[in-house]
Amino acid sequence: xxxxxxxxxxxxxxxxxxxxxxxxxxxxxxxxxxxxxxxxxxxxxxxxxxxxxxxxxxxxxxxxxxxxxxxxxxxxxxxxxxxxxxxxxxxxxxxxxxxxxxxxxxxxxxxxxxxxxxxxxxxxxxxxxxxxxxxxxxxxxxxxxxxxxxxxxxxxxxxxxxxxxxxxxxxxxxxxxxxxxxxxxxxxxxxxxxxxxxxxxxxxxxxxxxxxxxxxxx
Amino acid sequence: xxxxxxxxxxxxxxxxxxxxxxxxxxxxxxxxxxxxxxxxxxxxxxxxxxxxxxxxxxxxxxxxxxxxxxxxxxxxxxxxxxxxxxxxxxxxxxxxxxxxxxxxxxxxxxxxxxxxxxxxxxxxxxxxxxxxxxxxxxxxxxxxxxxxxxxxxxxxxxxxxxxxxxxxxxxxxxxxxxxxxxxxxxxxxxxxxxxxxxxxxxxxxxxxxxxxxxxxxxxxxxxxxxxxxxxxxxxxxxxxxxxxxxxxxxxxxxx
Amino acid sequence: xxxxxxxxxxxxxxxxxxxxxxxxxxxxxxxxxxxxxxxxxxxxxxxxxxxxxxxxxxxxxxxxxxxxxxxxxxxxxxxxxxxxxxxxxxxxxxxxxxxxxxxxxxxxxxxxxxxxxxxxxxxxxxxxxxxxxxxxxxxxxxxxxxxxxxxxxxxxxxxxxxxxxxxxxxxxxxxxxxxxxxxxxxxxxxxxxxxxxxxxxxxxxxxxxxxxxxxxxxxxxx
Numbered sequence: 141x142x143x144x145x146x147x148x149x150x151x152x153x154x155x156x157x158x159x160x161x162x163x164x165x166x167x168x169x170x171x172x173x174x175x176x177x178x179x180x181x182x183x184x185x186x187x188x189x190x191x192x193x194x195x196x197x198x199x200x201x202x203x204x205x206x207x208x209x210x211x212x213x214x215x216x217x218x219x220x221x222x223x224x225x226x227x228x229x230x231x232x233x234x235x236x237x238x239x240x241x242x243x244x245x246x247x248x249x250x251x252x253x254x255x256x257x258x259x260x261x262x263x264x265x266x267x268x269x270x271x272x273x274x275x276x277x278x279x280x281x282x283x284x285x286x287x288x289x290x291x292x293x294x295x296x297x298x299x300x301x302x303x304x305x306x307x308x309x310x311x312x313x314x315x316x317x318x319x320x321x322x323x324x325x326x327x328x329x330x331x332x333x334x335x336x337x338x339x340x341x342x343x344x345x346x347x348x349x350x351x352x353x354x355x356x357x358x
Numbered sequence: 359x360x361x362x363x364x365x366x367x368x369x370x371x372x373x374x375x376x377x378x379x380x381x382x383x384x385x386x387x388x389x390x391x392x393x394x395x396x397x398x399x400x401x402x403x404x405x406x407x408x409x410x411x412x413x414x415x416x417x418x419x420x421x422x423x424x425x426x427x428x429x430x431x432x433x434x435x436x437x438x439x440x441x442x443x444x445x446x447x448x449x450x451x452x453x454x455x456x457x458x459x460x461x462x463x464x465x466x467x468x469x470x471x472x473x474x475x476x477x478x479x480x481x482x483x484x485x486x487x488x489x490x491x492x493x494x495x496x497x498x499x500x501x502x503x504x505x506x507x508x509x510x511x512x513x514x515x516x517x518x519x520x521x522x523x524x525x526x527x528x529x530x531x532x533x534x535x536x537x538x539x540x541x542x543x544x545x546x547x548x549x550x551x552x553x554x555x556x557x558x559x560x561x562x563x564x565x566x567x568x569x570x571x572x573x574x575x576x577x578x579x580x581x582x583x584x585x586x587x588x589x590x591x592x593x594x595x596x597x598x599x600x601x602x603x604x605x606x607x608x609x610x611x612x613x
Numbered sequence: 614x615x616x617x618x619x620x621x622x623x624x625x626x627x628x629x630x631x632x633x634x635x636x637x638x639x640x641x642x643x644x645x646x647x648x649x650x651x652x653x654x655x656x657x658x659x660x661x662x663x664x665x666x667x668x669x670x671x672x673x674x675x676x677x678x679x680x681x682x683x684x685x686x687x688x689x690x691x692x693x694x695x696x697x698x699x700x701x702x703x704x705x706x707x708x709x710x711x712x713x714x715x716x717x718x719x720x721x722x723x724x725x726x727x728x729x730x731x732x733x734x735x736x737x738x739x740x741x742x743x744x745x746x747x748x749x750x751x752x753x754x755x756x757x758x759x760x761x762x763x764x765x766x767x768x769x770x771x772x773x774x775x776x777x778x779x780x781x782x783x784x785x786x787x788x789x790x791x792x793x794x795x796x797x798x799x800x801x802x803x804x805x806x807x808x809x810x811x812x813x814x815x816x817x818x819x820x821x822x823x824x825x826x827x828x829x830x831x832x833x834x835x
Contacts (some may be wrong), residue, residue, distance in 0.1 A: 523827050
């Protein structure tokens with residue numbers, strides 16, 4: 141199996157504070173990995189590192205064949221992040237946002253239609269300005285962007301937060317579909333049961349490092 | 359590919375470190391002696407100039423200060439370029455740029471003040487929109503903006519990078535400012551700082567004093583830079599040394 | 614790169630058309646500045662009319678700062694970098710696209726202010742070609758430096774005060790060149806504005822080039 145994410149003693153800083161204090165992680169392509177850990181463990185930082193937003197201070201990292209110490213712009217086109225911020229433009233409609241996001245990442249803008257249908261954003265909502273949507277609906281739009289882009293690596297940071305039951309189920313389906321299409325998924329969620337139902341394995345993060353299996357207590 | 363966490367080396371106990379301390383002391387002493395000598399010569403020994411009277415005595419400090427102001431700004435720009443260039447990227451250049459800008463802003467301020475003092479008896483006002491003076495004033499504000507940018511709280515690498523770009527953009531801008539202002543002035547009246555027009559001949563003891571002035575102030579710059587840079591290096595070293603401890607602390611959070 | 618630039622420019626302009634912030638806030642601000650100058654310098658048109666060009670361009674300069682801030686606020690209220698980087702767009706393209714959008718907004722603003730200056734200060738509009746040429750070249754330069762420095766101050770807590778401080782001294786050549794070019798045109802001697810227009814053009818090309826190269830690195834953390 142080809143490697144999707146390969147990190148060795150990765151250290152990443154925010155100023156002088158170590159967000160990640162030596163992360164060693166291997167994820168193969170097509171795996172769905174659930175990253176769990178207490179607040180402040182570095183889960184968000186790990187995802188940001190994997191999409192090239194966070195710079196590597198020391199150690200080595202390779203994501204989808206791109207060296208994290210090199211040019212990260214090309215990596216970002218192949219990775220999709222669903223984080224706390226939605227990166228949507230309030231003044232534009234759902235459809236316009238989708239089309240822009242797809243075009244920007246080099247995907248076919250016509251996929252916006254099927255993405256909207258899939259996420260239940262067709263019909264009345266598609267021409268509504270994103271600023272007028274509820275927070276949960278906005279997250280659905282962000283999810284639609286991800287679904288439309290079909291990146292090789294999905295990075296989901298607490299994706300279930302703020303979503304209603306129906307959308308959470310939809311998200312789980314999308315994750316499984318993504319894996320079936322050959323993508324890799326890294327998922328951080330406090331909804332342990334739900335996440336573990338859909339993932340292949342669990343990785344525990346604490347104090348900015350991955351806790352190896354043997355070191356864990358219960 | 360592995361990058362290494364390397365703290366900034368601070369060698370003061372070694373032989374090369376001690377030589378450095380001695381060298382800086384020598385430079386400092388020479389700078390002090392030079393400035394004192396310049397002032398003494400300038401105020402008492404050199405003669406008055408035809409047409410300028412005692413005002414010419416400012417000549418021994420104003421151009422040297424202006425020279426240092428521009429030298430500092432050139433050094434800051436070059437250091438910024440080196441910092442941004444991938445092959446020579448190293449924090450020492452960022453420190454150099456910051457130190458040079460701090461010393462430079464002081465000398466730029468002094469240049470403006472001494473220029474104004476010259477201006478009052480010469481032109482009747484403290485300020486004229488002369489191209490050189492105006493460009494220096496713009497440079498002063500650009501320096502202040504640069505230093506403000508460096509002071510912004512945030513990731514040091516991010517701030518350093520942005521400051522370096524700002525320094526380079528300013529470097530490109532100042533000649534354009536000078537050129538446009540001098541053209542603007544030339545349309546209205548002849549240039550006001552015109553040494554040849556008033557036949558100010560600098561010769562004999564005046565020339566030597568002027569040269570001494572340039573040398574002394576340059577030595578001042580070097581001395582100030584050495585200290586300011588060292589301070590920055592020590593600060594960085596302390597922060598880096600704390601990094602390993604910070605990493606251990608972070609790992610300990612795992613409990 | 615150009616494809617991305619067109620995409621970003623279109624997106625920014627579409628947002629402006631929907632929200633009309635530049636039209637409803639920045640343009641009135643600029644007009645208010647013109648009125649303020651009029652009040653400050655006195656009602657005598659003999660004083661205001663010769664100063665019209667300079668006052669016009671100072672108003673444009675101040676508005677440009679606002680327009681740039683708005684351009685980045687659209688991306689995110691705090692830090693525009695994450696969204697722009699993750700979008701997958703070419704940074705040089707983002708720069709040119711944003712600069713083009715801000716430039717277009719400023720050109721519309723300048724159109725309104727031209728009428729304002731004619732009405733409020735009694736400036737006699739002539740030499741239209743030079744007036745327009747100066748507007749185009751100066752705006753290109755302002756937009757270029759503006760977007761570059763917008764990237765430099767995004768994500769910083771002090772960005773609202775830092776951007777004007779960094780930007781204003783830098784664009785003095787634009788102010789000077791555009792004012793002189795307009796002065797010549799308004800005085801009926803547009804042919805003498807050639808050198809100033811050249812200065813503006815050089816500035817614009819230079820800073821658009823610098824921006825294209827430096828925008829990407831500025832968005833990155835390290």
